[in-house]
Amino acid sequence: MASIRDIRRRIRSVKGTAQITKAMQMVASSKMRKAQQAAVNGRPFAELAGEVMAHATGDAGDFSHPLIEPREVRRRGVILVSTDKGLCGALNSNLFREVARYDAATTSFIAVGKKAGQFLARTRRKLVAEFGYHDTPTYGECQAISRCAKELFLNGEVDQIEVVYSRFVNTLSQKPDTRLVLPMGDVTTAQAKVAGRAAATGATATDYLFEPSAPEVMEVLLAYLLDFQIAQLLLESKASEHSARMVAMKNATENAEQLIKDLTLESNKMRQASITKELLEIATAQMAIS
């Protein structure tokens, strides 16, 4: 049986753990706010880029680009966005369960985040590249990832690229989700949307000039959109990660506090027992003397 001293030592150590998890919870919640804010800041850019894209595709004649063209899907590419560190609940395992659905033989992976790299290596998947990213993903990091994805796609090594990431539903729930990024089919849907809006407002389509030339402008525009899309997905993953970690750490702190309470109760009981025992001994001794 544990002595009072043992129990006191345990209480101290649990207290230390609780302090750490509490601090991690605070850090995660502030980082989460930052990631969310960054995602919101990107919205005007997304709107404008979509608009320009739609105008441009509408006016560039029968424009086509290998990045838009859908192909018959024989081999897939998957960009797996995970966290770098653990301690964020079931976030990564949910994500990896999603990934296990893909056929290992015909799927190539790009890992973003350390955990994704480890998982893919452990399950012996075909790993093409591995990237890291910061707490607030910089545009450069996203460009590197999208360039790599673009190369894979244009080389014909894969016929389709999807991103598997943790979608941020709200602070308490994050769901693994899949988003198709290449071929960029949503360009045509954006076009239809703007066309619909123009028809509704009665605005006439303007004929745009292109400088230097339509294909060149489109090339850059598509690259921008791809970079941006990946940046948004990374941000969302980050927001998910931090909120998952926040919740996990909150639970851990609460558990630790409960444990401290239980242990304190037990140590008090033992203290009481030993006092009673001593009193009893004194009383017996006194009776024996008199």
Place this chain on the structure above:
Amino acid sequence: MAATLKLEIVTPTGRVYANDVDLVTLPGREGEMGILPQHAPLITLMGTGEVVARRGTQEDRILVTGGFAEITGQRVAILTVFATDEKAIDEAGAEEARRRAEARLQEKLTPEETALAQAALSHSLSQIRIKRRGR
């Protein structure tokens, strides 16, 4: 007839500039271009340089790095990765960044790191240039 242009400069990290202006000068891929209201619709690529927006007697300068501009008779929308308002540029900070980037380039680096350092260098250089030109 619209007498002013609506100028918007947007980056992935947020909207940098939005105002009604009389004249916009922007660094096109093939040279500077001045845009007045009622300009023909145009979509153009941009190089690195400064966008000058004139409102009455006042001029705003915004440093941009690449990107493109969509121009209509009423509006100029600029999409770019980096944009910095002249007023927000801290000369000492830019100078410091330049020195850091130059030092980085002296080290042994992978191609990607070199590219990053070079981009940082050119960005800080153009910041410094903009700041000093006015004197």
